Amino acid sequence: MTYSLNLEKRGVALRGLTVDLQGKRILDDVDLEIEPGEIVALLGPSGCGKTTMLRAIAGLQPPLRGDISVGGKIMTKVPPYQRNVGMVFQNYALFPHMTVADNVTFGLRMKNVAAARRDAVQTASLAMLELTALRDAYPARLSGGQQQRVAIARTIATEPSVLLLDEPLSALDKKLREGMRIELRALLKKVGITAIIVTHDQEEALAIADRIAVMDRGRIAQIGTGAELYHKPNSRFVADFIGYMNYFEGTVGIQTGGLLDITIAPNLSIRAPSAQTIREGERVSVGVRPEAIRLAPQKQASVPGINAVPAQLVSKEFLGVVTYLRFEDDSGIERMVIRSGEDHDLAVSDGARCWLQWPEQASIVIAA
Amino acid sequence: MTRSSMPSILQITTFGVLLFMALPNLLILVISFNSAATLAFPPTGLSLKWYANVFSTPSFAVGIKQSLLLAATSCAVSMVLGVLASLAIVRFRFFGRQAANVFVMAPLFVPEIVMGIAMLLWANTVLFISNTAVLVVLHCLIVLPYVVRLVVANLQGMDPNLESAAMLLGARPHQAFLHVTLPLLGKGLLGAAVFAIVMSFHNFTATMFLVGNSPTLPVAAYQYIRTENDPTVAALSTLTMLGGILAVYLMEKWIGLERLVR
Numbered sequence: 114m115t116y117s118l119n120l121e122k123r124g125v126a127l128r129g130l131t132v133d134l135q136g137k138r139i140l141d142d143v144d145l146e147i148e149p150g151e152i153v154a155l156l157g158p159s160g161c162g163k164t165t166m167l168r169a170i171a172g173l174q175p176p177l178r179g180d181i182s183v184g185g186k187i188m189t190k191v192p193p194y195q196r197n198v199g200m201v202f203q204n205y206a207l208f209p210h211m212t213v214a215d216n217v218t219f220g221l222r223m224k225n226v227a228a229a230r231r232d233a234v235q236t237a238s239l240a241m242l243e244l245t246a247l248r249d250a251y252p253a254r255l256s257g258g259q260q261q262r263v264a265i266a267r268t269i270a271t272e273p274s275v276l277l278l279d280e281p282l283s284a285l286d287k288k289l290r291e292g293m294r295i296e297l298r299a300l301l302k303k304v305g306i307t308a309i310i311v312t313h314d315q316e317e318a319l320a321i322a323d324r325i326a327v328m329d330r331g332r333i334a335q336i337g338t339g340a341e342l343y344h345k346p347n348s349r350f351v352a353d354f355i356g357y358m359n360y361f362e363g364t365v366g367i368q369t370g371g372l373l374d375i376t377i378a379p380n381l382s383i384r385a386p387s388a389q390t391i392r393e394g395e396r397v398s399v400g401v402r403p404e405a406i407r408l409a410p411q412k413q414a415s416v417p418g419i420n421a422v423p424a425q426l427v428s429k430e431f432l433g434v435v436t437y438l439r440f441e442d443d444s445g446i447e448r449m450v451i452r453s454g455e456d457h458d459l460a461v462s463d464g465a466r467c468w469l470q471w472p473e474q475a476s477i478v479i480a481a
Numbered sequence: 482m483t484r485s486s487m488p489s490i491l492q493i494t495t496f497g498v499l500l501f502m503a504l505p506n507l508l509i510l511v512i513s514f515n516s517a518a519t520l521a522f523p524p525t526g527l528s529l530k531w532y533a534n535v536f537s538t539p540s541f542a543v544g545i546k547q548s549l550l551l552a553a554t555s556c557a558v559s560m561v562l563g564v565l566a567s568l569a570i571v572r573f574r575f576f577g578r579q580a581a582n583v584f585v586m587a588p589l590f591v592p593e594i595v596m597g598i599a600m601l602l603w604a605n606t607v608l609f610i611s612n613t614a615v616l617v618v619l620h621c622l623i624v625l626p627y628v629v630r631l632v633v634a635n636l637q638g639m640d641p642n643l644e645s646a647a648m649l650l651g652a653r654p655h656q657a658f659l660h661v662t663l664p665l666l667g668k669g670l671l672g673a674a675v676f677a678i679v680m681s682f683h684n685f686t687a688t689m690f691l692v693g694n695s696p697t698l699p700v701a702a703y704q705y706i707r708t709e710n711d712p713t714v715a716a717l718s719t720l721t722m723l724g725g726i727l728a729v730y731l732m733e734k735w736i737g738l739e740r741l742v743r
Contacts, residue, residue, distance in 0.1 A: 171649055193649050194652055196649070200649045206646040208643060223650060267650065
């Protein structure tokens with residue numbers, strides 16, 4: 114008899130979710146909308162509230178205010194054992210006194226599901242996670258990767274409407290972790306479940322999630338696809354959290370054809386596309402990603418559409434695929450340039466003065 | 482690598498301390514086989530008659546029955562109360578949690594004489610109830626700190642996520658406790674129960690104030706040596722020591738003692 118798990122994709126919505134812990138505000142008026150079947154990563158430094166948000170969605174942490182709904186149904190007051198929300202804990206929290214098979218059927222036994230159906234679900238879950246051979250093993254005997262699969266199998270066997278994963282890869286060793294990212298994403302997509310994953314590792318978030326919510330001090334700083342966050346960060350916090358960013362501070366001058374003129378030093382100005390309404394005389398930061406910058410020995414007199422800033426090469430770090438070039442500009446601020454492969458830009462020698470050039474369109478204006 | 486065949490200072494010290502701890506008991510062991518009817522050393526001859534005497538002395542038979550009954554009752558009651566108290570102390574955050582923890586531990590710091598007299602006064606001048614009933618309460622108080630200490634240590638060593646995981650899989654709180662917490666606590670609970678029985682069984686000071694016509698075993702032994710000077714009590718002590726050693730051996734074998742003293 115074959116049985117396929119009945120996993121319905123459901124959306125999750127948070128409205129004004131606020132959580133206090135021991136008098137401290139951990140989540141502050143958070144709104145979040147997650148599409149059915151979507152994988153969303155909550156990314157942020159420790160203490161930003163991402164795990165608390167997961168626990169609130171699971172029902173393990175009652176919110177002070179706000180609502181949590183799953184599949185359009187408000188769940189805020191529903192106890193965890195009736196929420197039908199699955200969670201994979203950071204340390205997997207497998208029951209050490211039960212075999213893999215008993216761990217997987219635990220939820221069904223608690224819900225008094227008939228034995229025939231229980232066996233079918235167990236078989237299907239074990240097969241889906243490739244655990245059939247390990248059904249009689251105890252968790253202590255399993256590797257980290259196997260334990261993770263058991264934790265997922267145990268959860269999906271209860272056919273939850275959403276799967277929460279708290280730092281799912283952090284318990285694995287570093288080498289295994291990178292391979293598991295892609296595997297985990299493939300697995301979640303194969304299961305076809307709405308998933309929320311908490312991580313502090315930007316690469317992990319980029320590799321696994323459809324969208325990333327970058328969190329900062331109890332709020333969502335920005336939510337979007339990896340590319341959106343990388344190319345259109347709305348704050349320095351987001352810009353710094355994903356990749357490296359060079360910043361040029363300056364005063365806004367005139368605006369022509371959708372481009373702001375920003376004076377960053379006496380007699381030195383750069384241009385950047387204006388996103389929001391920014392007034393003349395305002396201080397702004399202009400962010401430039403290190404791989405957008407090219408090098409030139411002389412300033413090419415007013416090449417249209419290109420910004421140019423003088424700087425001196427401090428060090429070159431060859432890392433195989435790419436080379437990191439560290440520059441210092443005239444006021445001693447570090448500028449990072451990343452070039453790849455056999456780029457002729459790499460011919461610059463240490464201490465050499467040259468011009469850092471990048472397209473005006475690659476400049477990102479971020480309110481200072 | 483060369484290693485001197487001379488024992489090291491550490492080894493000598495260790496052996497010395499162990500001998501120091503065991504010597505008084507070894508003396509009792511030797512005396513219990515003395516053929517002479519005095520508690521004296523060295524023994525003048527060997528005999529097992531005092532062991533026979535242990536089993537033919539009626540007050541000891543009563544004492545064993547009383548002590549076992551008392552130990553079993555106080556163990557059962559204090560285990561139920563102790564597990565509940567430990568769960569509250571470890572799993573819940575409430576006002577006065579620390580105070581509750583200290584309060585449960587308090588009997589450890591109250592002189593047993595004070596506890597014995599206090600209980601006697603409660604029984605005879607306030608409540609007018611039988612001493613036996615109060616004796617059960619007294620032993621529960623004496624045993625409870627040990628039970629709570631052990632169960633708390635075991636609970637603290639347990640991942641609280643296990644209960645959360647159980648509940649997210651659909652287990653109601655009592656199901657999570659029954660199917661996850663309790664089985665994982667199992668060995669710790671067994672250890673706590675053995676501790677409770679031992680602590681109750683050999684209590685003397687506080688118990689003495691409340692026993693009437695049917696004394697517990699330690700009180701019966703005390704009453705015996707007040708009138709007799711023969712090694713019967715030494716034989717009795719050796720037998721109870723054997724029981725203690727057996728309990729320690731079994732606990733080590735089943736549970737591992739390090740779990741208890743953690």
